Amino acid sequence: MPPGFDPAGGFFKALYGLLLGVFAKRGLPANARTLTMELGSGYDHLAWSGSRKLRIVARARGRLGVPYRLGAEYRPGAAAPAATDCSELVQDAFGSEGLDIPDGAVNQFGYCRPVRNAPGAADLGFLHYMSHRSGAFIWHVGIRTEAGTVIHASASAGRVIEEGAAAFEARAGWKGWRRHPELA
Numbered sequence: 001m002p003p004g005f006d007p008a009g010g011f012f013k014a015l016y017g018l019l020l021g022v023f024a025k026r027g028l029p030a031n032a033r034t035l036t037m038e039l040g041s042g043y044d045h046l047a048w049s050g051s052r053k054l055r056i057v058a059r060a061r062g063r064l065g066v067p068y069r070l071g072a073e074y075r076p077g078a079a080a081p082a083a084t085d086c087s088e089l090v091q092d093a094f095g096s097e098g099l100d101i102p103d104g105a106v107n108q109f110g111y112c113r114p115v116r117n118a119p120g121a122a123d124l125g126f127l128h129y130m131s132h133r134s135g136a137f138i139w140h141v142g143i144r145t146e147a148g149t150v151i152h153a154s155a156s157a158g159r160v161i162e163e164g165a166a167a168f169e170a171r172a173g174w175k176g177w178r179r180h181p182e183l184a
Helices: 009-026 045-061 086-095 105-111 165-169
Strands: 124-131 135-144 149-154 159-164 174-179
Touching (some): 045 135, 105 124, 149 165
Antiparallel strands (some): 124 174
């Protein structure tokens, strides 16, 4: 069950409706105080999506040190992949929470929505490369953490690493932050 979910919330809502119906027909007793109750399911979407984002980050963090290999493919949820690339790391982390996201950094960039406010946990940061022949194209993606860092499969480091978000944003070709549509 998602955090903040109150399974009894529906019972109390029904009881409140019943009491309102009874008193509407009979009228309130002279000495009665009015009954007020906040209606709602008890489900807190912000708390639930926030914890979901933290679980995505935790999944990516669990892959720290996994060797980098361009084009690596493995089933999301695999216990310990032999190697990964940046977009496969993203697919694995989001897939662990039941969120589909396409393979390939360029496809992930197109699938996710721009972040209009401050970036947060599980937002994706993208880098692009400018070529005279093919123009600009997205070539790298990383996952932002709650601690203001980015986890990504780095070709230059040869493994999955975690580094400061400011350093990631300062790289040549910084393209910006984007958010999975189901977390927007």
